Amino acid sequence: MIPTKAYAAYDPTTPLAPYDFNRRDVGPHDVQVEIMYCGVCHSDLHQARDEWGGSIYPMVPGHEIVGKVIKMGTHVTKFKEGDLAGVGVMVDSCRVCDHCKQQLEQYCVEEMTGTYNAMERDGKTIAQGGYSTQIVTDERYVYSISPKLDLKAVAPLLCAGITTYSPLRHVGVTKGTKVAVAGLGGLGHLGVKFAASFGAEVTMLSTSPSKEKDARELGAHNFVLTTDNEQLKKYKGYFDVILNTVAANHSYKTYLNLLALNGKMIIVGIPPKASEVPAGTLLSNRRSIVGSMIGGTKETQEMLDYCAEHNIVADIELIKMQDINGAYDRMLKNDVKYRFVIDLASLK
Ligand code: NAP
Numbered sequence: 557m558i559p560t561k562a563y564a565a566y567d568p569t570t571p572l573a574p575y576d577f578n579r580r581d582v583g584p585h586d587v588q589v590e591i592m593y594c595g596v597c598h599s600d601l602h603q604a605r606d607e608w609g610g611s612i613y614p615m616v617p618g619h620e621i622v623g624k625v626i627k628m629g630t631h632v633t634k635f636k637e638g639d640l641a642g643v644g645v646m647v648d649s650c651r652v653c654d655h656c657k658q659q660l661e662q663y664c665v666e667e668m669t670g671t672y673n674a675m676e677r678d679g680k681t682i683a684q685g686g687y688s689t690q691i692v693t694d695e696r697y698v699y700s701i702s703p704k705l706d707l708k709a710v711a712p713l714l715c716a717g718i719t720t721y722s723p724l725r726h727v728g729v730t731k732g733t734k735v736a737v738a739g740l741g742g743l744g745h746l747g748v749k750f751a752a753s754f755g756a757e758v759t760m761l762s763t764s765p766s767k768e769k770d771a772r773e774l775g776a777h778n779f780v781l782t783t784d785n786e787q788l789k790k791y792k793g794y795f796d797v798i799l800n801t802v803a804a805n806h807s808y809k810t811y812l813n814l815l816a817l818n819g820k821m822i823i824v825g826i827p828p829k830a831s832e833v834p835a836g837t838l839l840s841n842r843r844s845i846v847g848s849m850i851g852g853t854k855e856t857q858e859m860l861d862y863c864a865e866h867n868i869v870a871d872i873e874l875i876k877m878q879d880i881n882g883a884y885d886r887m888l889k890n891d892v893k894y895r896f897v898i899d900l901a902s903l904k
């Protein structure tokens with residue numbers, strides 16, 4: 557067993573607190589990663605506070621994990637000691653279904669195993685995430701990271717990065733596509749960077765007037781304050797694609813009205829409450845709503861390689877593990893620029 561220090565949520569309402577536990581020993585196909593940095597995703601907060609229901613405690617959140625390989629199983633081929641490596645939102649899947657065979661393991665018909673708030677496939681062990689000093693994961697679900705990039709700013713690519721990269725690619729965003737990104741947080745700021753780097757005309761849809769300057773610096777060509785009806789009117793029927801990253805309960809209708817003929821709104825944000833979809837708004841302009849969940853193992857590695865080639869990383873604020881509860885409070889006030897990343901040296 558591998559002794560591991562961590563921070564855990566013990567129930568939905570009390571602040572996260574220290575937690576010591578053991579990781580499994582390194583199996584033949586496993587890689588042990590000493591975690592150096594872990595991003596703080598809004599999904600961590602949703603699950604720690606049981607906003608989606610069914611949370612499993614104690615819960616060590618964190619699925620934007622980067623660090624150094626310190627041990628490998630005998631059958632590991634992709635990694636050697638000292639390599640930089642990352643672990644994202646899933647750590648296992650059935651591996652034999654049609655979706656797993658296509659390396660779309662996030663849609664495994666028997667459900668992927670989440671990095672935390674999930675039971676491992678042995679049915680006995682609670683999977684625990686990256687607010688911790690060590691992780692042991694089958695190499696299929698571990699990614700290679702280029703030493704060219706700033707490692708702490710790479711961490712958020714493992715969830716926020718792939719979650720925005722994958723659907724923008726899937727719907728074919730390219731030069732000149734009119735893309736709007738709703739919500740300038742962790743996902744949103746990477747969505748803007750990717751859409752701009754694919755050559756799209758990018759518009760930020762935000763509720764925070766103070767974020768306009770940053771949005772433009774991140775690559776947005778236009779900025780729309782969605783609380784101002786006059787600004788919204790100008791973009792009625794305009795966008796080919798809206799990437800909706802909003803974490804809080806909201807009405808989809810405001811955004812759907814902005815879609816052009818055959819426009820698509822991609823839902824990646826997971827607010828606790830469902831939104832109504834008015835039929836009339838959807839029918840006009842033959843609009844559609846699609847969903848997308850992270851990305852599979854093949855595409856996650858492709859995204860990381862794309863980022864190394866195009867010098868794309870997250871804009872981050874580095875925090876100590878002990879600061880996590882304050883970071884959650886700030887995230888709820890939309891006050892993150894634009895991703896908190898935990899320095900795990902603070903736990904060692
Ligand atoms: P975040 O950093 O908190 O950003 C969310 C942004 O939403 C805020 O910064 C804010 O941007 C906007 N917002 C907040 N309240 C709003 C409201 N009432 N109306 C409109 N906009 C509002 O969160 P995140 O880490 O990017 O995560 C976003 C969501 O994606 C979460 O629900 C998370 O669980 C989900 N997620 C899904 C996947 C997936 O696989 N699909 C993966 C990761 C995360 P402005 O200040 O610009 O308005």
Ligand code: ZN
Nearest residue numbers: 597599715716
């Ligand atoms: Zn996430």
Ligand code: ZN
Nearest residue numbers: 650653656664
């Ligand atoms: Zn499967």
